[in-house]
Amino acid sequence: MEQKILTLAEKWEIDAQAYKDGASVITASPQCEKCRYNIVGNVMKCKKYKIRHKPDYVLFCEKECKYFESKNRIEFDIYTDKDNSLYGGILGFCIGDMIGVPVEFTSRVERSIDPVKELRAYGTYHQGFGVWSDDTSLMIALIASLIDGFSLERLSNYFVKCYKEGMFTPEGVMFDIGNSTRIAIENIIKGVLPTMCGGSTENDNGNGSLMRILPIAFLNITNKDQKKMVESVSSVTHRHKRSLLAGIIYVNFVSNLYKGCSKEKAYDRTIDFVKEECKDEYMGEWQYFNRILEKTIINEKLDRVRTTGYVVDTLEAVFWLVFNENTYEKTVLKAVNLGGDTDTIAALAGGCAGVIYGFSSINDRWIQNVAKLAEIKQLIDDFRATLVN
Numbered sequence: 001m002e003q004k005i006l007t008l009a010e011k012w013e014i015d016a017q018a019y020k021d022g023a024s025v026i027t028a029s030p031q032c033e034k035c036r037y038n039i040v041g042n043v044m045k046c047k048k049y050k051i052r053h054k055p056d057y058v059l060f061c062e063k064e065c066k067y068f069e070s071k072n073r074i075e076f077d078i079y080t081d082k083d084n085s086l087y088g089g090i091l092g093f094c095i096g097d098m099i100g101v102p103v104e105f106t107s108r109v110e111r112s113i114d115p116v117k118e119l120r121a122y123g124t125y126h127q128g129f130g131v132w133s134d135d136t137s138l139m140i141a142l143i144a145s146l147i148d149g150f151s152l153e154r155l156s157n158y159f160v161k162c163y164k165e166g167m168f169t170p171e172g173v174m175f176d177i178g179n180s181t182r183i184a185i186e187n188i189i190k191g192v193l194p195t196m197c198g199g200s201t202e203n204d205n206g207n208g209s210l211m212r213i214l215p216i217a218f219l220n221i222t223n224k225d226q227k228k229m230v231e232s233v234s235s236v237t238h239r240h241k242r243s244l245l246a247g248i249i250y251v252n253f254v255s256n257l258y259k260g261c262s263k264e265k266a267y268d269r270t271i272d273f274v275k276e277e278c279k280d281e282y283m284g285e286w287q288y289f290n291r292i293l294e295k296t297i298i299n300e301k302l303d304r305v306r307t308t309g310y311v312v313d314t315l316e317a318v319f320w321l322v323f324n325e326n327t328y329e330k331t332v333l334k335a336v337n338l339g340g341d342t343d344t345i346a347a348l349a350g351g352c353a354g355v356i357y358g359f360s361s362i363n364d365r366w367i368q369n370v371a372k373l374a375e376i377k378q379l380i381d382d383f384r385a386t387l388v389n
């Protein structure tokens with residue numbers, strides 16, 4: 001009998017169905033083929049599970065197998081603490097996004113019943129393993145524009161290309177884009193001045209500019225210049241003062257971490273900066289950031305932490321996560337299991353945690369599974385070369 005050769009997508013479908021059925025159906029996961037312990041032609045056993053069958057969770061994803069090691073690993077040459085933080089921050093962001101994508105917009109109750117413990121596929125957008133979303137695409141666009149000689153025009157042009165041509169996306173399409181960002185990009189296409197493209201009403205305070213602002217934190221510039229840059233970069237899609245201040249706080253905090261401050265010290269310095277340097281233009285906004293500026297957010301109970309997609313809620317959740325967990329992995333998994341805007345919150349918290357705990361602390365299985373890893377690595381290599389430390 002002629003045997004039908006299944007495509008990768010079809011195999012994944014079978015695996016996903018197996019997952020839904022509690023993995024009672026035995027399937028041959030295609031990911032095993034990428035593992036250096038794979039024994040060709042014997043899907044039920046490998047060099048690690050020689051005697052007994054692989055456990056159930058291995059059946060549908062070596063991404064969930066503790067022994068998984070890629071046959072074609074991408075190696076990173078990281079020798080200094082600074083590089084450990086830089087690669088950790090940027091990849092930590094991408095990985096947070098990637099872990100959050102399959103469960104974006106699911107509820108906290110759903111996540112407490114079925115907590116994410118590992119990399120998953122499918123879910124909200126029906127994407128494969130390792131796929132990240134618009135947060136990472138637009139963050140990468142910012143890095144690319146910094147490498148190529150920064151200008152807002154260049155950045156805006158990259159945003160248009162992300163949106164229209166799928167540039168900087170894992171599979172050539174942007175499958176998830178916020179409303180404000182989409183409208184702003186339409187404005188860019190119409191020829192509106194980049195700094196005037198973003199919405200400026202109180203309703204334009206989703207987390208769409210905060211989610212892509214991270215790379216500015218790695219530039220060796222003064223706090224004042226950093227603030228100005230955040231304001232202009234944010235304004236391309238979001239130019240209400242609340243969004244600007246959220247970006248200023250996040251970037252300032254991460255840059256303090258990158259300079260080597262403990263998270264407590266980094267937080268204190270950021271609050272001092274806001275109170276001294278963001279007084280005149282932003283004092284009217286301080287009331288909305290009260291729990292952050294008074295540091296009460298870090299001691300809040302779980303049910304007082306919101307994950308709605310509103311920029312202040314997002315920033316609060318990030319501080320809460322950073323101060324309530326003590327490893328990269330725990331920070332990201334806790335972020336995703338808060339439910340709601342999981343990809344953005346896990347990306348932003350993952351960016352902080354990656355800087356704090358470093359690239360070396362991130363699970364290699366997650367790193368090796370990032371879609372377009374080679375391209376992202378090259379981008380960070382190029383970015384690092386432009387940084388003057």
Ligand SMILES: [Mg+2]
Binds near residue numbers: 135343344
């Ligand atoms: Mg997203």
